[in-house]
Amino acid sequence: xxxxxxxxxxxxxxxxxxxxxxxxxxxxxxxxxxxxxxxxxxxxxxxxxxxxxxxxxxxxxxxxxxxxxxxxxxxxxxxxxxxxxxxxxxxxxxxxxxxxxxxxxxxxxxxx
Amino acid sequence: xxxxxxxxxxxxxxxxxxxxxxxxxxxxxxxxxxxxxxxxxxxxxxxxxxxxxxxxxxxxxxxxxxxxxxxxxxxxxxxxxxxxxxxxxxxxxxxxxxxxxxxxxxxxxxxxxxxx
Numbered sequence: 590x591x592x593x594x595x596x597x598x599x600x601x602x603x604x605x606x607x608x609x610x611x612x613x614x615x616x617x618x619x620x621x622x623x624x625x626x627x628x629x630x631x632x633x634x635x636x637x638x639x640x641x642x643x644x645x646x647x648x649x650x651x652x653x654x655x656x657x658x659x660x661x662x663x664x665x666x667x668x669x670x671x672x673x674x675x676x677x678x679x680x681x682x683x684x685x686x687x688x689x690x691x692x693x694x695x696x697x698x699x700x701x
Numbered sequence: 702x703x704x705x706x707x708x709x710x711x712x713x714x715x716x717x718x719x720x721x722x723x724x725x726x727x728x729x730x731x732x733x734x735x736x737x738x739x740x741x742x743x744x745x746x747x748x749x750x751x752x753x754x755x756x757x758x759x760x761x762x763x764x765x766x767x768x769x770x771x772x773x774x775x776x777x778x779x780x781x782x783x784x785x786x787x788x789x790x791x792x793x794x795x796x797x798x799x800x801x802x803x804x805x806x807x808x809x810x811x812x813x814x815x816x817x
Contacts, residue, residue: 622805629809631790631807631809631810632745633807634804634805689735689750690747690805691747692745694742694743
């Protein structure tokens with residue numbers, strides 16, 4: 590089934606550890622995004638990529654990095670996790686930056 | 702500073718009645734508006750959108766109204782069903798203008814509960 594997959598589904602991580610959240614889409618979408626969802630704050634954009642090879646900062650980029658080596662994959666890395674990064678992370682993609690976005694199932698991350 | 706606001710965190714409606722979810726925005730550059738629906742433990746799902754050249758868009762039981770002068774949009778669900786119970790997010794973007802082309806700005810969501 591075409592769509593977006595995220596891995597892992599959930600993770601408990603010790604503070605200071607490095608973690609990469611994976612995101613893969615098979616819809617050949619040009620644009621991809623990472624959001625975090627926190628209670629009462631809605632969805633906030635972390636980083637985005639309008640096309641393979643390019644990335645940009647969103648609303649809350651600090652402590653996160655991304656890469657877009659190809660069209661399908663858009664990993665999000667936490668270089669040194671902190672408890673405030675405890676959240677649910679959603680990856681999304683769109684055909685281009687002007688179309689509606691399709692979301693993955695999310696990764697629930699807990700940093701202790 | 703939130704550019705998209707959903708001032709009602711929750712809404713409770715009886716099955717069969719109309720649900721009206723509201724959203725306000727502050728950025729006059731926004732020209733494309735979307736509603737997403739989110740069930741627990743799932744990612745948001747696109748529901749309906751409207752371009753700023755329209756003031757109404759319908760899709761089955763879902764209608765979105767846009768009032769550009771008031772910078773306000775609303776989602777009407779008629780008739781409401783228990784399966785509609787979910788969190789609804791309003792989102793907006795400047796598709797053709799501005800330096801953040803295509804970026805979606807989300808509201809904080811409204812939890813809709815439809816009871817039998």
